[in-house]
Amino acid sequence: MNKFKLNSKYKAVVIGGSAGSFQGIVKILSNLPPNFPLPIIMCLHRLKHVRNGFVEALSLKSIVEVTEPFDKENIKKGKIYLAPANYHMSVELGHYFSLSTEEMINNSRPAIDITLGTAAYVYRDKLVGILLSGANKDGGLGMKYIKDRGGITIVQEPSECMIDTMPRAAMNATNIDHVLKIDQIVQFLKELHKHYIS
Structure with missing residues (x-):
């Protein structure tokens, strides 16, 4: 895994996904080290009228409990956050979340571009962005923001995706650092973890 130029400067991981991403998310979360030190901020497209069951399903598989943040909730190390159904979720200076019900973007609320883009603004070169x-x-635009601000960008290998439109959009928008299969993304996060405990 020496192709990953890692260090301990990173402060957060942000993950976006939509159709076909659930199994990948489950595999990532179920293989995290139990003391993974960074907050993981997830924005996944989901049915807006189904508010129960999704978080619980992820929490059952995840090493760390998955929670939906409240508006103005502070972002803490070692926590996993999921954008609530039918709310845009932004990361704000001061490291807290803000939720809104503004109009859809890309026919989506929550919109992944909002979460990734605002996280890039706050964390700059200390952010890991993953798109499934x-x-x-x-x-795609959110990943470009992460790249432009010095963060590291990862997309799921399109050939492994159930639907590859999203990672390909990111690859068209910017020069993605790593194109990886889910197992490799898991290994990346484990390698990243080693830099914090070594």
Whole structure:
């Protein structure tokens, strides 16, 4: 895994996904080290009228409990956050979340571009951005923002995706650092973890 130029400067991981990403998310979360030191901020497209069950399903598989943040909730190390159904979730200076019900972007609320873009603004070169399988172009612009601000960008290998529109949109928008299969993304996060405990 020496192709990863890692260090301990990173302060957060942000993950976007849509159609076909659930199994990948489950595999990532179920293989995290139990004391993974960074907050993981997830924005996944989901049915807006189904508010129960999704978080619980992820928490059952995840090493760390998955929670939906409240508006103005502070972002803490070692926590996993999921954008609530039918709310845009932004990361704000001061390291807290803000939720809004503004109009959809890319026919989506939550919009991955908003979460990734605002996280890039706050964390700059200390952010890891990961974009998984999905059926629209949401997240492509957000990954460009992460790259432009010095963060590291990863997309799921399109050939592994159930629907590859989303990672390909990111690859068209910017020069992605790593194109990886889910197992490799898991290994990347484990390697990143080693830099914090070594």
